[in-house]
Amino acid sequence: MTDPFVVHRPAPEREIPVVVEIPHAGLSVDPTSLAFMIAPLRSLGRDADLFVDHVFGPTHEAGATVLAAKMSRFVLDLNRARDDYDGFAVEGGRADARPRGLVWRTTTEGEPIINRRLPRSELERRLALLYDPYHRALTDLLDEKRAKFGHVVLVCAHSMPSTGRRGHVDVGKGRADVVPGTRGRTTASDAIIACVDAAAQAAGYSLKHDDPYQGGHATGAYGRPAQGVHAVQIELARRIYMDEDALTLVPAGLKKAQGFARAAVEAFGRASP
Numbered sequence: 338m339t340d341p342f343v344v345h346r347p348a349p350e351r352e353i354p355v356v357v358e359i360p361h362a363g364l365s366v367d368p369t370s371l372a373f374m375i376a377p378l379r380s381l382g383r384d385a386d387l388f389v390d391h392v393f394g395p396t397h398e399a400g401a402t403v404l405a406a407k408m409s410r411f412v413l414d415l416n417r418a419r420d421d422y423d424g425f426a427v428e429g430g431r432a433d434a435r436p437r438g439l440v441w442r443t444t445t446e447g448e449p450i451i452n453r454r455l456p457r458s459e460l461e462r463r464l465a466l467l468y469d470p471y472h473r474a475l476t477d478l479l480d481e482k483r484a485k486f487g488h489v490v491l492v493c494a495h496s497m498p499s500t501g502r503r504g505h506v507d508v509g510k511g512r513a514d515v516v517p518g519t520r521g522r523t524t525a526s527d528a529i530i531a532c533v534d535a536a537a538q539a540a541g542y543s544l545k546h547d548d549p550y551q552g553g554h555a556t557g558a559y560g561r562p563a564q565g566v567h568a569v570q571i572e573l574a575r576r577i578y579m580d581e582d583a584l585t586l587v588p589a590g591l592k593k594a595q596g597f598a599r600a601a602v603e604a605f606g607r608a609s610p
Contacts, residue, residue, distance in 0.1 A: 339365040341467045342406045344474065345397040353400035353606030354486035356478045357393050358555060359494045360415035360471070361386035363407040370412045370463065376450040381409055382584045384444050386496040391586065392578060392594045393494040396602040401492070402478055406471060411450055413463045414439055415471055416493070416553040427455045439468075479559060479566055488565040490529055490605040493518075493555045494598075499576040501549065510549075514542035514577050515597070518552030518570035524560025525567035525610075532604035533569060540597040542577065567610055571601070 342363075347353070364381055366374065390405045397403045406415055417439040424430035426440040436443045440460065441450050475491075482489035501510045517533045519525050530546075537544040552560070552570040560568030575581050578590040 339367075339407050341408050342404060342471050342474065344478070345394065345403040345405070347397045347400045347402060351398075351400040352402075352485075353602075354482045354489045355396075355401040355492060355602050355605045356475070356482060356489060357396055357401050357403045357492040357494055357602065358475055359386070359390050359393055359403065359405040360555070361410050361495060362388065362390040362405060363409055365408050366412055367408070367466070369459070373451045373453065373455060373459070374411060375452045376411055376444060377448055379584075380444040380446070380448060380450075381411060383446075384411070384441075385409065386494075387575070387584060388579055388586055388591070389494050389496050389573070391591060392496075392573065393492070393598045393602075395595055396598055399599050399602050400606055401602045402482070404471070404475055404478060406467070408467050411441055413467050414441060415468060416495075416555055418554050418558075419464065419468060419472075421554070422460065425454065426451065427457060427460045429457050475555070475559070483565050488567065488610055490525070490608070490610075491555070491559050491566060491568040492602065492605070493553065493568060493570040495550075495553075495570060495572045496575050497550065497572045499574040499581060512549065512574050513545035514574050515544045516548065516550055516572040516574075517544070517546050518550045518556055518572065519547065519560070519568070520552045520557055521547060524552055524556050524562070525569050526562050528608050528610050529567045529569060529605060532608055533571060533601055536597050536601035536604060539600060540593060542597065562610065565610075 578594040
């Protein structure tokens with residue numbers, strides 16, 4: 338079975354106080370999870386943060402440590418709280434009806450993903466397989482960097498449809514090229530947030546803070562500037578590096594996006610929060 342995630346560490350002499358986590362680029366589904374799944378195959382790609390690992394993965398060469406999940410978010414969504422599931426998705430879950438919590442019941446376009454509620458034992462299996470090891474690894478990496486440098490910047494790397502699709506809060510609305518999410522500038526210092534602004538401006542990308550995404554679970558759970566942990570979620574509009582209909586990379590766009598990612602990470606490494 339595919340390893341649930343991979344860690345890319347920088348050369349020791351290049352290391353900077355930056356951790357990049359990529360929770361949604363993976364496409365793998367283990368056989369046991371597959372037995373519950375009826376989602377259209379194409380939706381695995383459309384609802385993944387496709388190729389974000391290509392954009393941000395190389396930042397380990399600039400000194401960041403990169404943690405990238407390999408499993409699909411249709412197995413478990415790593416950017417949700419551990420108890421964020423409802424009774425329509427998992428036996429014994431709470432009574433609300435969120436379709437896309439820890440366990441997604443429908444794609445963003447409304448197609449069903451699972452053919453029945455997961456038994457609690459199946460949820461526990463997935464938590465043990467993927468969620469708990471991933472977040473332990475992320476916590477350990479953040480603690481390691483903070484101990485070494487006195488602070489750490491967590492980059493939560495994501496992508497988004499360039500226009501709000503059915504199932505989103507902004508259906509039909511065009512989005513900025515880069516959306517930094519910091520929950521109203523509460524999960525990172527101004528100096529850290531300014532690094533994203535400068536890198537986007539240098540790349541010629543449009544930028545809009547916290548709209549339509551303010552930062553997910555990881556941003557809010559780990560971002561504690563007063564304790565030396567600064568978290569910024571970076572959403573990239575997919576048009577800047579890929580063909581969203583064909584689900585293929587655009588080489589020139591990818592190269593430019595990689596340049597933006599590296600510039601932002603290097604700036605985070607130089608910043609004095």
